Amino acid sequence: MMMMEGNDLKFIDSVLEKYGNDKTKIIAIMQDVQERYRYLPKDALEYIAGKVGMSESKLYGVATFYGNFSLNAKGKYVMKVCRGTACHVRKSSTVLQALYDATGTSETDPNSDDGLFTLEIVSCLGACGLSPVVMVNDTVHAAMTPEKARALVEQLREEG
Amino acid sequence: MADKKMIIDGIECPFTNERNVLEVARKNGIDIPSLCYCENLSIYGGCRLCLVENEKGVLDAACSMQPRNGLVVYTHSKKVLESRHTTLQLLMNSHRAECLTCEESGHCKLQEYAHRYNVNEPRFDENTYSKAPLDVSSPCITRDPSKCILCGLCVRMCAEVQNIGAIDFSKRGKKAVVGPGFGKMLIDTGCVGCGQCAAVCPTGAITINRQIPKMWDMLNDPKKRVVVQYAPSVRVGLAEVFGMPANVPVTGKLVTALKRLGADVVYDTNLTADLTIMEESAEFLEKVKSGAKLPMFTSCCPGWIQHVEKAHPHLMPQVSTCGSPMEMFGALIRQQFKDEDVYSVAIMPCTAKKFEAQRPELEKDGKRLIDLVLTTDELARLIKAAGIDFANLPDSEPDSPLGEYTGAGVIFGVTGGVTEAVIRRVLDDASPDTLKTIAECGVRGLQGIKAFTVTAGDLSIRIAVANGLGNADKLIEKVESGEEQFDFIEVMACPNGCIGGGGQPPASNARKAERCEAIFRADDDCALKIPQQNPDLAYVYDELLKGRAHELLHIHYPLHGHHE
Numbered sequence: 184m185m186m187m188e189g190n191d192l193k194f195i196d197s198v199l200e201k202y203g204n205d206k207t208k209i210i211a212i213m214q215d216v217q218e219r220y221r222y223l224p225k226d227a228l229e230y231i232a233g234k235v236g237m238s239e240s241k242l243y244g245v246a247t248f249y250g251n252f253s254l255n256a257k258g259k260y261v262m263k264v265c266r267g268t269a270c271h272v273r274k275s276s277t278v279l280q281a282l283y284d285a286t287g288t289s290e291t292d293p294n295s296d297d298g299l300f301t302l303e304i305v306s307c308l309g310a311c312g313l314s315p316v317v318m319v320n321d322t323v324h325a326a327m328t329p330e331k332a333r334a335l336v337e338q339l340r341e342e343g
Numbered sequence: 344m345a346d347k348k349m350i351i352d353g354i355e356c357p358f359t360n361e362r363n364v365l366e367v368a369r370k371n372g373i374d375i376p377s378l379c380y381c382e383n384l385s386i387y388g389g390c391r392l393c394l395v396e397n398e399k400g401v402l403d404a405a406c407s408m409q410p411r412n413g414l415v416v417y418t419h420s421k422k423v424l425e426s427r428h429t430t431l432q433l434l435m436n437s438h439r440a441e442c443l444t445c446e447e448s449g450h451c452k453l454q455e456y457a458h459r460y461n462v463n464e465p466r467f468d469e470n471t472y473s474k475a476p477l478d479v480s481s482p483c484i485t486r487d488p489s490k491c492i493l494c495g496l497c498v499r500m501c502a503e504v505q506n507i508g509a510i511d512f513s514k515r516g517k518k519a520v521v522g523p524g525f526g527k528m529l530i531d532t533g534c535v536g537c538g539q540c541a542a543v544c545p546t547g548a549i550t551i552n553r554q555i556p557k558m559w560d561m562l563n564d565p566k567k568r569v570v571v572q573y574a575p576s577v578r579v580g581l582a583e584v585f586g587m588p589a590n591v592p593v594t595g596k597l598v599t600a601l602k603r604l605g606a607d608v609v610y611d612t613n614l615t616a617d618l619t620i621m622e623e624s625a626e627f628l629e630k631v632k633s634g635a636k637l638p639m640f641t642s643c644c645p646g647w648i649q650h651v652e653k654a655h656p657h658l659m660p661q662v663s664t665c666g667s668p669m670e671m672f673g674a675l676i677r678q679q680f681k682d683e684d685v686y687s688v689a690i691m692p693c694t695a696k697k698f699e700a701q702r703p704e705l706e707k708d709g710k711r712l713i714d715l716v717l718t719t720d721e722l723a724r725l726i727k728a729a730g731i732d733f734a735n736l737p738d739s740e741p742d743s744p745l746g747e748y749t750g751a752g753v754i755f756g757v758t759g760g761v762t763e764a765v766i767r768r769v770l771d772d773a774s775p776d777t778l779k780t781i782a783e784c785g786v787r788g789l790q791g792i793k794a795f796t797v798t799a800g801d802l803s804i805r806i807a808v809a810n811g812l813g814n815a816d817k818l819i820e821k822v823e824s825g826e827e828q829f830d831f832i833e834v835m836a837c838p839n840g841c842i843g844g845g846g847q848p849p850a851s852n853a854r855k856a857e858r859c860e861a862i863f864r865a866d867d868d869c870a871l872k873i874p875q876q877n878p879d880l881a882y883v884y885d886e887l888l889k890g891r892a893h894e895l896l897h898i899h900y901p902l903h904g905h906h907e
Contacts, residue, residue: 225525238508240532243524247513254525 194219195227199234206235209245213252221261222253258294258301260339262286263318267307275315279304281329282317285336299340349414351395358410362386365393365405368418375418376427376456378434378545379494380406382852383838384503387495391430392456396420424460431457432466437517438546439472439489447547450849453492454546473520480528482701483536483694483845484552486510491521491548497540504838506813507650509534521548535649535812537836538694538718538845551694551846553721555728558688561715562605567686571606572672573597575613575756576692576840577719579861580847584723585733589850589857592753592865595738600726601690602739611741612689613752615671616764617874618883619643620751622896623665623761624768627831631802636661638807638822638829641761642898643667645699646836650812652902655819659902666898668755669696670705673712674895675745678887687714690722692756692844695836704898718846747879750866757862758810758840759786759793762833767873769799778872789839789859792818794827806831811838 198215202208212231217223223246232239246252264279279302283289286300293302310316313325317332324335348355349367356371363386368375379390386406393405395416402422417423434453442448456462475488495512498521502508509532510522523532541549561567578592587593594611601609627639642648642663651659666674669689676687689696693716699705700713717725726733740746751767754760763786770777785795786806791814794807807829809815815834821827837844842858850858871877888895 228525238502238511238524238533239527240508240511240513240522240524241502244511244513248515 191227192230195230199231204235206237209235209237209242210249213246217252221257221259222255225254255294256298258299260299260319261301261303263303263305263308265306265308265310265314265316265318266304267311267314269311270307270315273314275327277329278315278317278327278332281332282336285333299343300336347410347412349410349412349416351416352418361410363406364395364408364410364414364416367410368405373418375405376459377406378452378456378492379496381496381499381543384496384499384543387499390434390492390494392427394423394426394430396423402426427460428462429466431460431462432464434492435462435465436467436469437471437473438492439470439487445490445547446550446553451547452545471517475520475522478522478528479552480530481534481536482552482697484529484538484541485550486522486529487548487550488520488522489548490546492546493519493521494545495521496543496545497521497549500539500543501534504811504813505535505537505539505836506816507533507535507654510540533650533653535646535653535836536695536698536845537646537812539837540845541694542845542847542849551718551720552697553724554697554715554717555721555724557715558717558721558725561686561688564686566684568607568680568683569605569686569688570608570610570676570680571601571688571690572610572612572615572669572676573601573690573722574669574692574841575616575753575760575862575865576842576844576847576858577690577722578753578865579756579842579858580692580719580844580850581723581733582861583850583854584848585726587734589854590860590864592861592868593733594865595740596733596736598739598741599736600722600731600733603731603736604725604729606688608742609739610672610676610745611748611752612668612672613748613755614745614877614879614883615668615675616752616755617749617877617880618671618896619665619668619755620761620764620768620874621880622671622892623663624765626663626665627765628769631830638832639663641831641833643755643761644695644835644837644841645693646695646812647815647834648900649695649698650815650836652900654816656902658819659900660904662903664897664899664903666705666896667696667699668752669699669716670712670898671896673700673705674707675883675887677707677710677712678895679745687712689713689716690719691716692719692841692847693837694718694845696846702900704900707895719844720846720848723848744879744882747871747877748869749871749874749877750869751872751874752877753865753869754862756841757859758789758835759808759833760840760862762786762806762808762831764874765831766797766799768875769797769804771873771875773871773873773876789856791838794829804830806833808833810835810840810843812836 202212228242232242286295288295288302308316315327317324317327346357348357351368358367361367375393377393379387388404388407394402395405395418398415473488478486498511561569578594582593583589598609640662642665696716700716705712751764766781792809797804809818839855843855
């Protein structure tokens with residue numbers, strides 16, 4: 184268990200303590216862990232499995248069942264590009280392509296090499312009136328165009 | 344109160360406390376198909392093959408339907424047949440059907456149902472079977488995800504009965520697969536190789552790691568002296584494959600079959616089961632005398648040993664250091680045929696024995712004690728391949744010397760058997776009255792956990808017997824919490840003990856109860872009942888072991904810790 188030491192271990196233990204090592208609260212535990220690391224580190228899941236008394240394979244099953252959990256390290260900025268019906272009609276495909284080009288990512292390789300960006304396609308963000316919509320972490324960007332998308336990437340890159 | 348009845352296909356079917364309509368139907372001679380149901384596991388309702396139609400024309404799964412008085416269902420209405428046909432077609436579309444070359448061909452339930460319900464072609468041209476890689480990491484079993492139909496029987500067996508959970512579902516929808524977490528291989532999980540997953544797998548997705556060609560090579564090699572031993576439970580699992588009753592042991596025919604296959608020497612592992620008892624009871628009494636930490640756990644079962652190593656490593660020093668009967672016979676064979684080119688084969692009811700035989704500790708004087716382990720299933724296939732009419736074979740006896748055994752050895756095959764044999768040894772009295780008292784002390788029966796006390800002279804021994812690793816874990820929890828105290832604990836990894844081993848032909852609970860009956864019949868057939876009566880033991884200790892008994896018959900695995 185290489186990664187699980189020092190502060191990481193302390194953090195996971197605090198999450199487990201918060202939920203009383205209760206396996207029926209496993210989703211909440213995993214959400215808290217993902218919030219900190221932006222993904223679910225394998226070592227953390229193995230550690231949690233032992234602590235709450237679930238098999239690793241079961242925990243892996245939960246983590247892979249829900250689209251919201253990720254087992255791969257994500258970029259600092261997770262960009263959720265809506266490809267729902269309303270966004271599609273208002274040309275979200277061109278926004279998506281502009282973001283792929285600007286960040287150097289693609290559908291098969293959604294993480295940028297600099298570790299800054301992860302692109303995700305989602306079906307609907309429930310903000311159809313603002314379409315086309317892109318969500319970056321917790322911020323909603325409305326009425327996107329390819330130009331606005333490129334500017335957004337540029338701005339985030341400057342913020343680092 | 345009038346008996347409860349339900350109507351299946353217009354037939355009045357009485358029922359009492361059956362778990363579901365599926366069980367009621369099968370008990371009344373109506374075989375509703377199902378791929379994801381097992382009487383010993385929780386109900387999943389996933390395969391949709393057991394759908395039946397009720398009076399309102401609604402389809403529902405018989406495995407998830409509670410029987411009630413007056414309930415009417417139909418099992419082969421037009422609607423049911425159409426649904427069944429479609430379901431099977433869809434299953435065929437996500438299963439790599441290579442039936443001509445598949446090892447489970449003829450044993451596969453999907454294949455059986457496809458034939459039975461005339462499903463001649465899949466629904467779509469494209470097959471969506473899983474492309475996840477073949478897992479050959481375990482010496483015991485092989486996983487082929489491309490043949491998995493996601494029935495989840497293996498998942499439930501591993502988690503619910505064995506409390507291991509080495510494999511589970513992951514991902515979802517058409518990407519769903521069954522396997523270890525994080526893409527691991529079986530060998531890197533808590534898997535102990537018990538093979539119970541393979542026993543419940545309805546297709547060829549999990550199979551015994553069969554080594555039949557290797558056996559043929561050796562049998563046909565004139566330079567090799569092939570020495571074969573067979574375990575107690577083989578004599579009670581083989582008969583049913585050849586259409587014979589399961590409740591009668593077939594020891595004599597088994598020996599004849601092995602000889603006809605070309606084995607040069609044939610021994611009954613029962614002899615070293617007797618020997619195990621001599622060593623194990625001595626070890627136990629020594630531990631009691633010296634005040635060592637109790638309980639002492641038995642060590643015959645390789646699935647159990649691996650489970651202790653992987654899940655309860657701190658308990659390993661309390662596990663007996665006695666080698667398994669298979670190991671001990673391996674050691675005797677090497678002494679008996681010292682300089683000869685002997686190929687040592689063990690026929691076992693067990694897939695985990697394939698792992699045990701490979702362990703580095705099973706080598707003495709620079710020679711492997713066991714070269715090859717074949718399961719009862721593999722032996723049955725060998726016998727069929729040789730065209731032997733098993734049911735009509737004459738009886739033969741094992742070779743001599745080393746061919747003698749007592750009833751104490753043969754009962755190793757069933758849960759509680761090792762313990763009963765130890766009690767017979769310790770009480771040292773072969774009178775029918777004493778044997779009857781022992782048999783009725785609580786040691787017999789197929790329950791998951793048994794606990795009882797035996798008095799020997801001024802010694803009162805508190806004993807527990809568990810079968811199935813989930814039951815063993817429950818017992819360990821009670822011991823560690825201080826809720827219960829025991830001096831001696833027997834554990835067999837497979838439900839019901841070796842008669843239900845992962846290497847045996849898959850069987851229902853009723854069939855396993857018959858095998859249990861057969862084991863005690865084999866015990867009845869033995870004139871000698873207690874291990875110390877075995878006339879070959881003097882030869883073993885004086886001529887073969889010559890003071891090296893501890894060195895050759897005991898196995899110190901790394902976690903056993905330091906020993907003198």
